[in-house]
Amino acid sequence: MNTLRRLLTGSHEHTESRMSEHLDEELRWFARFRLVQHLAWCEGCSSMYECLRVTVGGLRSMKSQQPAPAPALVDAVIEQIHREQLDPDGQ
Numbered sequence: 001m002n003t004l005r006r007l008l009t010g011s012h013e014h015t016e017s018r019m020s021e022h023l024d025e026e027l028r029w030f031a032r033f034r035l036v037q038h039l040a041w042c043e044g045c046s047s048m049y050e051c052l053r054v055t056v057g058g059l060r061s062m063k064s065q066q067p068a069p070a071p072a073l074v075d076a077v078i079e080q081i082h083r084e085q086l087d088p089d090g091q
């Protein structure tokens, strides 16, 4: 039974090494099947996968929420550039 389970679900090490690819949806169907089967019975790997999933999700959401420059700041910079072009000596 252990040999069959290992064949169908993979080892802890193998599962850990493929978690990132699974999150990025890069695994082929059998590798994905094995990983999902392993996570279904292994509490340790399942907890680790959940932590990784939450962390990666948080990082992705931070990346997509970078604020645009404040309009007032952009306007002030453009205004300063115009002033310097009109009066390069600053007088």
Ligand SMILES: [Zn+2]
Binding pocket: 011, 012, 015, 038, 042, 043, 044, 045, 046
């Ligand atoms: Zn495991």
